[in-house]
Amino acid sequence: MGYKTTTPDFTDTANHWAKDYIDFAVSRGLISGTGTATFSPDASMTRAVFLTALGKLSGADVSEYKASSFTDVSDTDPAMPYIEWAVANKIVQGVGDSKFAPDSTITREQMAVMMVNYAKALNYTLPVAVEAYKFTDADKISAYAKDAVTAVQLADIIVGKTGGIFDPQGKATRAEGSTIIQHFVELVIDPASVRGWVQNDSGGWMYYSLATGKLLTGWQDISAKRYYFDKSGIMQAETWMQIESKWYYFQADGSLAVDTKIDGYEVGADGARK
Numbered sequence: 001m002g003y004k005t006t007t008p009d010f011t012d013t014a015n016h017w018a019k020d021y022i023d024f025a026v027s028r029g030l031i032s033g034t035g036t037a038t039f040s041p042d043a044s045m046t047r048a049v050f051l052t053a054l055g056k057l058s059g060a061d062v063s064e065y066k067a068s069s070f071t072d073v074s075d076t077d078p079a080m081p082y083i084e085w086a087v088a089n090k091i092v093q094g095v096g097d098s099k100f101a102p103d104s105t106i107t108r109e110q111m112a113v114m115m116v117n118y119a120k121a122l123n124y125t126l127p128v129a130v131e132a133y134k135f136t137d138a139d140k141i142s143a144y145a146k147d148a149v150t151a152v153q154l155a156d157i158i159v160g161k162t163g164g165i166f167d168p169q170g171k172a173t174r175a176e177g178s179t180i181i182q183h184f185v186e187l188v189i190d191p192a193s194v195r196g197w198v199q200n201d202s203g204g205w206m207y208y209s210l211a212t213g214k215l216l217t218g219w220q221d222i223s224a225k226r227y228y229f230d231k232s233g234i235m236q237a238e239t240w241m242q243i244e245s246k247w248y249y250f251q252a253d254g255s256l257a258v259d260t261k262i263d264g265y266e267v268g269a270d271g272a273r274k
Helices: 019-027 047-058 080-088 108-121 143-155 174-189
Strands: 196-199 205-208 218-222 225-229 239-243 246-250 260-262 265-267
Touching: 019 174, 047 080, 047 108, 047 174, 108 143, 108 174, 174 196, 205 225, 225 246, 246 265
Parallel strands: none
Antiparallel strands: 196 205, 218 225, 239 246, 260 265
């Protein structure tokens, strides 16, 4: 997990919100680029690629796996031993008919289940880092994945998207997969390492206390600016928000707007709309 290599200068990640997470995964040899200068961050994350990353992250010795149990995974496929390892450790299953579907895209709820199973297989305890949150599309989460989605949400490993949805059947991207892997390392394997600003798997910003390492919520003063984080720890930005009985506007960088005029409204020195 600590081994690092030089990260290629991918032409398609330089301005991507997940660049740091991608660099984390690539520099540790967990995920490779799709070309010498490309990572394809917004392309779908496949079952084979993600499970290979988890296997490498675990440091598992997969040399004992020399033959594939699935008709659609060859013995010479680099992902084969990691797939066999993942199946043996009950992190994932095949799809039936002796097939594994290695190139199929992982959905967000499937990724949640894999991460919970991975933690269980390696005897990690998922923390309760944030308050429980009811997603607006909770009724669309498959029955088999409900407990896992709740667990990763509470651990802050996988969060919701804009509008309070989880998007359970949404396709996970390579950028999201990289982000979730780093979150797992920081929040589960080495929680003491998390401090300061952190971007979640949907591009939202959160802040972990420099003193305690805990996720901040509510009103917070950071570097002479005032911010507001919802109960899930997500910084509010480019939006009006009613807090108690007053309305406030948070700018693009998340800081509270003061002494200005926005959308025709006067905003006072305390940030409250007049």
